Amino acid sequence: MANINGSEINASGKTVYEYLIENNYTPARVAVELNGEILSKTKFNDTIINENDTLEIVGFVGGG
């Protein structure tokens, strides 16, 4: 299990990119913090979510 936005979620083994797509995020407009550090968008594809990882995912919108 990984802790994602405060909930225990079974996402281990997936890449961050796969998790974002499965959960209807647009990766280009998302900020991800993994275990206390900001994860660059260029690393979404080859970063695998491990057991006990803590992720914070924030979607951004551009309107105003």
Add this chain to the structure above:
Amino acid sequence: MSLNKEQEMRYSRHFVLKEIGLSGQKKLLSSSVLVIGAGAIGSAAIIYLASAGIGTLGIADFDKVDLSNLQRQVIHRNNRTGMYKTESAALSVSELNPDVNVIVHNSGVNPDNIDEMIKKYDFILDCTDRFETKFLINDACVIAKKPYCHAGVVRFTGQVMTYVPQKGPCLRCLLGYIPAAEDTQYCSEVGVIGAATGVIGSIQALEAIKYILGIGQLLCGKILSFDGLNINIRISNISVNDPECKVCGIRPSIFSVRENTNEYKIPVK
């Protein structure tokens, strides 16, 4: 600075707040805030900053009032279509509070004028509607070490965060670069409801006021995400900046927005 009788009446509800009081009101009256974008979010922010007695209010926007704006851009009026949004907003402010000195910037912001514009203000609000402008404001403020509050809204949802130098990540830390057009939602395409922009703009005004007064907690190192349709509010704590950030990281590569204009154009996928 001493307050006149009318001001004593006008701000009497501030005086009873121990966080503001007479001395806080004087601070507000001698402060300056720049609101970039007099659209939907900007409408709410401008109204609350003006009513609170921010002494100098800059309003930057290149656009003119259109009938399709009035469903959400509550600072404008039916008889002002075709007028510059800055001029229309300035009119509303003068009707609300004559204490406020409004400075209009009809050109909006661009890489050539933003550095000079933001210099004069204590705090800046990004109430614009495009990521290109949001990155421009972010980078210019980070380089000039200016505190500012970012926000965005589409449909029923939005986000707010405040940047204060050395107090947390900037927008570029979080998103890296401007999303491509196909990854961006525009209000004209997906819609937007005024009441949601009002919530976000009000929070931005509150951030500016708290910063000026030095009270409470700011949304530094925190992103507030608001979903008005399902009433979900989440505060995401992301308190450490990205060491690889091109503008505030360990080895920054952007030292001037004017010399990096390509950074403020939508990338082609």
